[in-house]
C-alpha cells in the first residue's frame with residue numbers, strides 16, 4: 041500500500057535536508073523526509089563545528105555566509121533547543137613569511153567585504169591563544185566567527201521539522217522517481233511508494249548518485265575528510281583555530297614561495313567541544329566513498345597539528361571520524377529547480393561549509409518552492425549552469 045500523498049519528499053536528513061524540511065513544514069506544506077540511515081549519519085555527523093566567515097571567498101560565498109551567520113543568532117530560540125552555538129571568534133595561525141604575505145592580502149579583501157578581522161602579531165596571537173607554538177609568526181582573528189555542535193544542530197532541526205508537521209522516516213532509501221511526461225508523480229523507496237509532485241535531493245555527498253537515479257546529472261563529488269578525536273581535556277583552545285595553509289588550500293590561492301604543502305590536503309582545523317574533547321582536523325582527499333583512510337593520513341594530521349599546537353602531542357586520541365564533503369569545485373552549493381524533470385530540486389554540494397550555510401539554505405529552498413524572496417538574491421547563481429562549477433577539478 042502507498043503512503044499518504046506528500047507535497048514534498050526530501051531525500052536526506054542531514055543538516056541541509058532537515059533545515060529545508062523545517063522551513064517548508066512551517067509554510068504549511070506536507071513534508072516527508074526519508075534517509076537511508078538517520079539524521080546525522082552523513083557528513084553532518086562527522087564534521088567540525090566551525091562557522092567561519094574570515095575564511096570565505098569575498099563575493100557571493102561571503103555574502104551568503106554572512107547572512108547565514110546572522111540567522112544563527114536567533115536559531116537556538118527558534119528551534120527551542122541548545123545547539124551549543126558560541127559566538128566566540130576564530131583564528132588563523134600563520135607559520136611562515138609567505139603565509140604572512142598571503143594572509144595580509146587576504147585580510148584586506150575580507151575587510152573590504154565587511155568582515156571584522158585583524159592581524160595579530162606573535163605576542164598578541166599568543167595572548168589570545170596561549171597554546172600556539174613558538175615559531176607561529178602571528179594570526180588573523182575575527183570576532184564574527186563562531187561555532188555550533190553539528191549533531192545537536194541536526195537533531196534540533198529534525199525535531200523542529202517534526203513539530204512543524206513533517207514526518208521523518210529513518211532507514212528508508214530513495215530508489216527511483218516515478219514520473220509521467222516529465223512530471224514527478226511519486227518516489228519509490230526501499231519500503232514502498234510515496235505519492236508526491238515534488239522531490240528535494242538533499243543527499244549531500246550522495247547527491248550525485250541520487251540525481252543519477254532520477255536521470256538528473258548532479259555534479260557533486262565526495263571529498264573525504266578525517267578528524268582525530270581526543271579524550272576529555274582541560275580547555276586548550278579558545279574558539280576555533282585554522283592554519284593559513286588551510287585557508288590558502290581552500291581558495292587554491294597562489295602563495296608565491298610557499299613551502300611544500302602537507303600531504304592529503306591537510307590543514308589544521310582545531311576545536312574543543314563543550315564537554316572537553318578536541319576535534320583535530322583534517323584532511324581533504326578524493327577517495328570515492330572509502331571510509332577507511334590509510335594510517336598515514338592520521339599520522340600526518342597529528343604531526344601537522346602538533347607542530348602548531350605542541351600541547352596536542354601529549355593528548356590521547358581515542359578515535360578518528362571520517363566524513364565526505366559534498367564537493368562542487370567552487371565552494372558553492374547547487375540549489376536549483378530542474379526544468380528537465382518537473383518537481384525535482386537539488387539542494388546539496390556545500391562542501392566544507394554546510395554547517396555554516398545551514399540556516400540560509402533552509403530559507404533559500406523554501407523561497408525556491410514557494411516563490412517568496414525572503415533571503416538575498418543568490419538562487420540565480422547556484423544553478424548547475426554556472427561556469428565556476430567543476431567537481432572534477434581536483435578529483436582527477
Ligand SMILES: Cc1cc2nc3c(=O)[nH]c(=O)nc-3n(C[C@H](O)[C@H](O)[C@H](O)COP(=O)(O)OP(=O)(O)OC[C@H]3O[C@@H](n4cnc5c(N)ncnc54)[C@H](O)[C@@H]3O)c2cc1C
Nearest residue numbers: 052054056076082083084088090214244265363394395396
Ligand atoms: C571532515 C569534515 C569537516 C567539516 N567541517 C565543517 C565545518 O567546520 N563547518 C562547516 O560549515 N562545514 C563543515 N563540513 C561540511 C559539512 O559537514 C557538510 O557540508 C554538511 O554536513 C552537508 O550536509 P548535508 O545534509 O548536505 O549532507 P549529509 O549530512 O551527508 O546528509 C545527507 C543524507 O542523505 C542520506 N542519503 C544518501 N543517499 C540516500 C538515499 N538514496 N536515500 C535516502 N537517503 C540518502 C544520507 O544517509 C545522509 O544522512 C565538514 C565536513 C567534513 C567531512
